[in-house]
Amino acid sequence: MGSEHEHGGGHLVLFPFLAQGHLIPFLNLAKRLESLGQRGGSGQRRLEVTIISTPRNVASLRRAVPAGSCIGFAELPFSPSDHGLPPDAESTDVVPLSAFPAFFFATELLRPSFEELVTELAGRQGRKNVCVLADIFLGWTAESARALGVQHRVFLTSGAYASAVTFSIWLRPPAFPRPAGPxxxxxxxxxxxxxxxxxxFLNVVVTEDYATNPMLAFLCRMVSLHFRHSGGLVVNTSEEIEQKGLHLIRKLSGLPTFAVGPLIGGRTASDDTARADEDDVCIKFLDSKPAASVLYVSFGSQNTIPASQMLELARGLEASGRPFIWAVRPPAEFDGTEKFRAEWLPDGFEDRAAAAAQGVVVRRWAPQVAILAHASTGAFLSHCGWNSVLESLWHGVPVVGWPLLADQLFDSRMLEKLGVGVEVASGRMFGGLGKGRWEHVRDAVETVLGDGEKARDMRRKAAELKELARAALRAGEDGEVKGSSVLAMERLVDSAFG
Known part of the structure; x- marks a missing residue:
């Protein structure tokens, strides 16, 4: 490996946080880095890429890697039950919300095995040939990397603008008067x-006792460790999409920043066969509808709204008269694994939607990328998680924003500023959609899917952003100009092993 370094080689060790919304972007980043190494870009550099995680996550990631890939994997031992968690809780997907703090705290106990792995790699390949690229919630890795003498970069799976605002609120909260109105x-x-x-502010800090909240203290420490000890910040966005956001996150972190996105596509599903029926139902429904006419509704793989607001959403969708696909999960008051109950939706809602061919309701999961890519999809009612935002922009689909927590609130704000989003409600812990406010849903859906000037303008701007997102990833082959994110990826690798 020493001779490889002389010709521009290097080993990137990717360490995502243990959550689906983090594992997938890291996997997509690994694929892009592997592709960069295969193209011989950045001075004919040869790269080795390894993703490290816990055993269940590694098994899931392996299944999502195409045949012939050279992406490597390494497992770190983790025993969730030692921390009062379900025995299979190696990802937040199966962790109850009430247990999130315990899960986050437990991930720091991966440190000894992580350091042992990096020490072994550095000893075999040379410290200068190893760079750790770790998740923002694993700030202790930056401290470890510095102590072990290897390079370190932090990877933000969220957007630049929302991250800058959220981290600023965590680290230096604004002084609101008490009492303060919403x-x-x-x-x-x-x-x-x-x-x-x-x-x-409350939906970012989650609790009014934020000053003494151990979870918030943990998050602040993780961010601060990265800002103090890491050698650079990698962001899943592009200069064209988030010019202001990148300016803010550079100012806040003080780190060299590399915008390498959008990193989208792929999944780590463990039961694709069981999901084939949902794929079929959704795509057949879309095939039966006119272009840009269907509203896709999803709050992500882990987020959901309270039962009372779920009823209002259903009433608004029905009143809109617009076709929809809704991936519905149990309400926020209930365990996410609980069997769905009929009373969570208006009486007869699903039957009426089916009889009128107005809507499809699927439980928990829908083929989101395939839906957004379909010509009949005209808008996405979303919680504005960053992966969903990028997928919307990539496919040129306007967004009806219903952000719930933290960075989602500012992703929604950014989409409105870009002219491709309209917000219908905001907040899960505080705020949200009030009782009897289903008209807000109906009106927002009409604003985006209707024939008015606002809808036409949003569709036009969404199409423009789609082209910008794709241009950022142009590889520079056949005489084309390299995209900004490709150039940023090359600079990232040069910064680690140059």
Missing amino acids: DDEQSLPDFPDVRVRYVE
Whole structure:
């Protein structure tokens, strides 16, 4: 390996947080890095890429890697039951919300086995040939990497603007008066031109006792460790999409920043066969509808809304008269693994939607990428998680925003500023859609899917952003100009092994 380094080689060790919304972007990053090495870009550099995680996650990731890939994997031992967690809880997907703090705290106990692995790699390949690329929630890896003498970069799976605002709120909360009304605003100490409402602030810090909250203290420590010890910040976005956001995150972190996105596509599903029926139902429904006419509704793989708001959403969808596909999960008050109950939706709602060929309701999961790529999909009612935002932009689909927590609130704000989003409700812990406000859903759906000037303008801007997102990833082959994100990926590798 020493001779490889002389000719521009290097070993990138990718360490995602243990959550589906983090594992998939890291896998997509690994594929892109592997492709960069195969193309011989950045001075004919040869790269080795290894993803490390716990055994269940590694098994799932392996199944998602195409045949012939040279991406490697390494397992770190993890015993969830030692921390009062379900025995299979190696990802937040199967962790109850109430147990999230215990799960986050437990991930720090992976440190000894992580350091043992990196020490072994550095001893075999040379410290200068190894760079750790770790998740923002694994800040202790930056401290470990510095102590072990290897390079370190932090990877943000969320957007630049929302991350900058969220981290600023965590690290230096704005001083709201007490008591404060939900719409009272304050500027952020780090960004005087960014103002947040009190209800947004509460949905970021999650609890009003934030000053003594151990979970928030943990998150602040992880971010601070990265900012102090890492050698650079890698962001799943592009310069064209998030120019302002990248300026803010550079200012906040003080780190060299590499915008390498959008990194989208792929999944780590363990039961694809069981999901084939949902694929078939959704795509057949879309095939039966006109172009840009269907609303896709999903709050992501882990997020959901309270039961009362689920009823309002259903009433608004029905009243809109627009066709829809809704991937529905149990309400926020219930365990996500609980069997779905009829009373969570209006009486007869599903039957009426089916009889009128207006809508399809699927449980928990839908083939999101295939739906967004379909010509009949006209809008996405989304929680505005960053992976969903990127998939919307990639396919040129406008968004009806219903953000729930943390960075989602500011992803929704960014989409509105870009002209491709309209917000229908905001907040899960605080705020949300009030009782009897189903008209807001109906009106928002009509704004995006209707024939008015606003809808036409959103569709036009979404199409423009689709082209910008794809241009950022042009490989520079056959005489074309390299995209900004490809150039950023090359600079990232050069910074680690140059």
